[in-house]
Amino acid sequence: MKSWQTGALVASTVVSGLMAGLFAGFAYSVMPGLKQSGDHAFVEVMRNINVAIVNPLFMSLFMGGVAVGSVAVAGLWRGADRQLRAWLFAGLLSYVMMLGITTGINVPLNDQLAAVGAPDQADLAAVRSAFEDKWVLWNSARAIANLVSFGSFAWALVLLGRVRKTAPVSPIGGVPARPGW
Template sequence: MTRYKSSLLALATITTALIAGLFYAFSVAVNPAFMQLPDAQYIQAMQEINRAIVNPVFLFGFLGSPLFLVLTVVGFRKGPFSAKFIWILAAALIFITGGFGVTILRNIPLNNQLEAFSLKGASAEQVKVMRDAFAGSWNNWHTLRTVCSGFSLILLVIACLKKD
């Protein structure tokens, strides 16, 4: 395996691990804790996270993972298809559709709807309706992206361990 291909696979694996880890942490710690919050505090906390998470460190992993996955697929595609290539291709397809795609098409639009909701002047009933409309759907999509990201990471680790 050339150094270039090894580097791409390492970057794809590292960035996918960063995002899978973030999603996993939300699933096992943040979301269960937030479910205990009263409605207004839950909305405020999610709004704050949605504002804080868009930063260069997060974007490196979130945008880097699909980019490095595609570049890795292209790099390993040259020549005869190997078992390593199949693992990488599967990881890329699953992450790009189930991790990145779900985030872009489902979670971010829900985040944007929540961001547009103002707690100031909202009645307790309006706050409850907003939370109910947001939380169940967001958590379901989040679970899917967490599983897909974790599975993609497992496939990448298998690819790392395979010989050419």
């Protein structure tokens, strides 16, 4: 295996783990903490978080995860056995599912919350009611999708490590020479 292939898989694993941790952190600490807050505080804090999170680091990880995942899958696909391919594909597919949930559900909910206008001119209880439960549910779904992605990429690393230890290397490009590849 070429080092860039392994590097792309390591990067995919790290990024999916970081994103899983972010969304899980919201699921088990941020949102339960905000649930204890009044409507004004809830709306204000969520709006502030939704603005603050759109920063270069978050966007690089969020969008970069699918990029490095695609590079890892494409780079390793040809030389991989079925089992490794399945875990690579599961990791990338789960990450793409998280992107779909985020862009298709969570971001539109965030946009609706932002569009409410001045908090003193809105029925914050109604705004919160239309937002909170749905956002929490889909945040949990994307956390699970990212956890599956992280676990899949991590297991692919384990399998890749096993292949590298046991497979003789072909003289062409350093790819493991295993029957059926």
